[in-house]
Amino acid sequence: xxxxxxxxxxxxxxxxxxxxxxxxxxxxxxxxxxxxxxxxxxxxxxxxxxxxxxxxxxxxxxxxxxxxxxxxxxxxxxxxxxxxxxxxxxxxxxxxxxxxxxxxxxxxxxxxxxxxxxxxxxxxxxxxxxxxxxxxxxxxxxxxxxxxxxxxxxxxxxxxxxxxxxxxxxxxxxxxxxxxxxxxxxxxxxxxxxxxxxxxxxxxxxxxxxxxxxxxxxxxxxxxxxxxxxxxxxxxxxxxxxxxxxxxxxxxxxxxxxxxxxxxxxxxxxxxxxxxxxxxxxxxxxxxxxxxxxxxxxxxxxxxxxxxxxxxxxxxxxxxxxxxxxxxxxxxxxxxxxxxxxxxxxxxxxxxxxxxxxxxxxxxxxxxxxxxxxxxxxxxxxx
Numbered sequence: 001x002x003x004x005x006x007x008x009x010x011x012x013x014x015x016x017x018x019x020x021x022x023x024x025x026x027x028x029x030x031x032x033x034x035x036x037x038x039x040x041x042x043x044x045x046x047x048x049x050x051x052x053x054x055x056x057x058x059x060x061x062x063x064x065x066x067x068x069x070x071x072x073x074x075x076x077x078x079x080x081x082x083x084x085x086x087x088x089x090x091x092x093x094x095x096x097x098x099x100x101x102x103x104x105x106x107x108x109x110x111x112x113x114x115x116x117x118x119x120x121x122x123x124x125x126x127x128x129x130x131x132x133x134x135x136x137x138x139x140x141x142x143x144x145x146x147x148x149x150x151x152x153x154x155x156x157x158x159x160x161x162x163x164x165x166x167x168x169x170x171x172x173x174x175x176x177x178x179x180x181x182x183x184x185x186x187x188x189x190x191x192x193x194x195x196x197x198x199x200x201x202x203x204x205x206x207x208x209x210x211x212x213x214x215x216x217x218x219x220x221x222x223x224x225x226x227x228x229x230x231x232x233x234x235x236x237x238x239x240x241x242x243x244x245x246x247x248x249x250x251x252x253x254x255x256x257x258x259x260x261x262x263x264x265x266x267x268x269x270x271x272x273x274x275x276x277x278x279x280x281x282x283x284x285x286x287x288x289x290x291x292x293x294x295x296x297x298x299x300x301x302x303x304x305x306x307x308x309x310x311x312x313x314x315x316x317x318x319x320x321x322x323x324x325x326x327x328x329x330x331x332x333x334x335x336x337x338x339x340x341x342x343x344x345x346x347x348x349x350x351x352x353x354x355x356x357x358x359x360x361x362x363x364x365x366x367x368x369x370x371x372x373x374x375x376x377x378x379x380x381x382x383x
Contacts, residue, residue: 005063005116015058023051063116065125070098072108079108088131091123093220098126099133134221142223150211162223165213168206169225175199176233183237193241193307199234200296203227204268216269217288231292238299246306247349249342249369249377257301257374266293306378311371316341318367318381320360337381340367349381 007015026047033040057075064071070086072079081100090097091113098108113119145151151161179196186192206227207214218226248254269289318340326332335349369379 002067003065003118003121005065005118005122007058007061007115008117011115012058015054019051019054019058022054023048026051061116063110063122065122070108072110079106081105081108083129086130088133088136089126090132090134091126096123096126098130134219138221138223145213145223148211151213161211162213165210165225168210169214169227169230172203172206172227173229173233176227176230179233179237183240190307193303196234196238196241197300197303200231200265200292203231204265207269216292235292235295235299238303239295242299242302244350246302246378247347247380248302249379253372253374253376254298254301257376258297260297261300262290262294262297264293265296266290269293301374301376305372305374305376306370309370309373309378311373314341314369316367316369317364318343318347320363320365321346322361335365335381337365337367341369342377343367351381 026044026049028044029047030041030044033044053075061074062072064073068084069080069082081098085100085102085105087099087101089099094112094114096108096110096113098110100107110116113122116122145162146155146158148158151158176199179199182192203216207216210225212224214225214227216226216228216231218224218228266289269292318337320335321338322336324334324336326334333351335351337347337349339345366382367379368382369377372378
């Protein structure tokens with residue numbers, strides 16, 4: 001096979017249009033700042049240069065397949081691999097990896113392969129001439145699961161355990177996905193908040209009892225099942241509620257319980273399931289599990305401290321200094337209030353639309369300060 005696969009005409013037109021926009025914006029910035037700030041002029045010139053690189057890179061990008069080798073060319077480098085040295089390939093949603101037999105050779109990575117002309121012909125050629133390593137890994141893991149005596153003795157028992165794990169993961173993920181809808185229904189419900197806090201912990205129990213069939217992370221092409229959607233279905237509403245509904249007086253009391261909760265959940269996720277299968281990437285996902293624990297730890301500390309706080313509040317007066325509206329991912333209303341009680345500087349508060357138009361500049365608002373269940377002082381503002 002001797003064939004070239006350049007970037008398709010439609011993609012070239014698209015990138016040329018992007019380059020033209022970047023170039024025009026760069027010229028505008030350069031002209032605007034030429035007599036004001038040399039850094040602005042430099043930034044404009046960099047944008048113009050970037051647009052030229054976009055054009056050159058689009059024209060240069062191609063894949064060339066010869067009888068004895070495959071070559072991938074992009075803007076900054078050229079990768080070449082003899083066909084005799086190819087071990088196999090992996091195809092993801094937007095990338096193709098061509099893996100060499102010898103680890104001393106560099107693999108060929110083809111990003112956004114659907115942007116090339118006749119890319120279906122390329123993937124067909126790979127399938128006909130080389131090993132699909134993802135398929136091999138899937139088969140190895142599937143054989144390992146079917147030979148796992150923990151799932152039962154007979155084949156029927158094992159298939160029943162696999163089916164049960166699949167249904168469990170689906171139900172958990174569906175319920176977790178519904179939490180985002182419930183967020184707009186139960187805006188001030190301590191019961192809903194408690195469910196959100198508990199739900200990610202249920203995932204750990206599911207992973208532990210699944211006998212390695214269910215994991216927090218799982219590749220798309222894998223015989224294992226994932227509860228990631230369900231976990232983040234609870235974490236996203238938790239995060240939104242924790243940053244939008246409560247104002248922390250000082251964060252110095254937050255860090256210790258946050259670190260304990262974050263590391264604790266992250267370690268539980270790391271220890272709850274093994275990632276030794278061929279289709280798993282457990283080592284590289286350690287950061288992801290710790291990140292999940294970090295988000296959970298922050299949200300839990302804020303919500304437990306504020307939602308379940310039954311301490312007596314202290315009332316202070318504060319004067320409205322200014323207010324503003326932002327439109328970043330929705331309309332948000334902000335209020336800047338002056339010093340009050342233990343707060344010696346100004347505070348920028350998120351408020352509702354009704355409060356925004358009610359609290360005019362110069363008016364006085366009530367600040368409700370509470371101790372916090374975890375001894376983290378927090379407050380709310382009302383008219």
